[in-house]
Amino acid sequence: MKRLLRAGLALALATTMPMTALAQHGGGGHPSEGGGGARPAPAPAARPAPAPAARPVQPGFSLPHDVARPAPAYPARPSAPSAGRPIAPGSHSAVPAPGRPSYRAPQPLPRNYRGPVVGNPQHWGGWGWNHGRAWYPAPIYWGGGFWGPYALGALTGALLLGSIIDYPDQIIYPSYQVQPLTPGAQLLQDYNLTQTPCGPPNLVVIWGPGDSVICAYPNNMVSAGNYQVDPTTLSLVSSPTPPQQ
């Protein structure tokens, strides 16, 4: 038993010592540096040690430009999503204006409104579409990041894919291309929908988080009209019928 203990101690020392030595001497003894031949090792050069940096290193993290000045404001744009607002199924609707179907901006839904649900064909439940992980919008991104990592401050017209115009309120809701590998892309894939620029009538208009909107061609599962997303089940909820005038 003592032999076993001695062997263990020897192993410990053998394992620890070389690594410590290498760490302290910067890999000394490497053959290319003259440490492995029969000749005696040359005396170390009499170079003076490099002078320590004159400037003291600031402890912690140094982000002087970011902590010294206030953040610049985002460029003004219509319908910027409200920051940090959680997705509440049924919290918005797109009520088409009379004579202008699918061109009206979302309006608050009546309390306890339960619109017809076009169930997701995958039958996701309990955030199953996201491996059981709850999804919350990220405030500084268009649609909370549901359709893609579009930062509000970096959106350009080049990314635009049509828009929805709210004529009575004079508000334009721009639409952008859904990025692959996003919840929005999965939604379209589950319903076999193909995105198309918003604007023309008789499209599937899907309102996402933060007043974001995208449009798709109708198919045998989803007919033309206004929908919003129930993020828990990744389902489409039909908006209420527009008021008749």
Added chain:
Amino acid sequence: MSFKKCALALAAVFCVLATLAPGAADASGVVRVQQSDGSVREYPQTAMRWTGQTLWLHSADGKGVLEITTAACSYAVNLVRCLPYAITLHQNGAKRSIAVAHGTIYMNFSTEAHRVPYSSESLAAHHLLVAIRTQHGTYITVRGHVDEVKE
């Protein structure tokens, strides 16, 4: 010497080994900060904690903590992708907000390596990759093994 004592002695030896072996107990995270003026500074051995949807980065000297708040976490194939939207620097007894312009965080919660979508980069198990641009033009990148995960 009894077998029990011997086993205890060996366990003690390996505990010492684990402490002395370089890097064995060290944090492996590396934070790289590139200021808008081009200056770059790296912070190796940063300890990384992931709690809920917040990433905590502890500098090796223990003087600073970066709190990165994320949301919109969803699966991109085998990796979790989150979007950072707020950063707070805890340092010198004060909290300073850093305005985020945009960024992405990829986290590998699985036990095997997976490739980052649309990239040749691969993330080992329990490793993460962060790229953030602040509103003042500072680029913050982070990579390495996450020391603690609390979901």
